[in-house]
Amino acid sequence: MAGFINYITESYSELKNHVTWTPWAEAQRLTVVVIVFSVIFSLAIWGIDTAFSNLIEYYFKLVKS
Template structure:
């Protein structure tokens, strides 16, 4: 049990004193980059999906 308490104390000490936390400005910039990248990827996937849908409909129209 003593090892577990020591482990918890070491974890707290590391999180409270040794970890470099981002500032609010850095956090907002990172979040904005992730949001923009996610939107760009979603649009690219939507465009590719639409292209492949039309391509498959074109190919299947010859079989009917």
């Protein structure tokens, strides 16, 4: 148990004293970039999925006829 507490203490010290944190303004800007990219990417995937779904539906209609 002492090893676990020592690990937590050293981890906290490392994060507090040796990690360079991104400035708040840059973190906000990068968050917006990630959100915008995620929305665009999800819309692209949705569009491709819809197109393939319609294509497969059309193919099965042709085969069934």
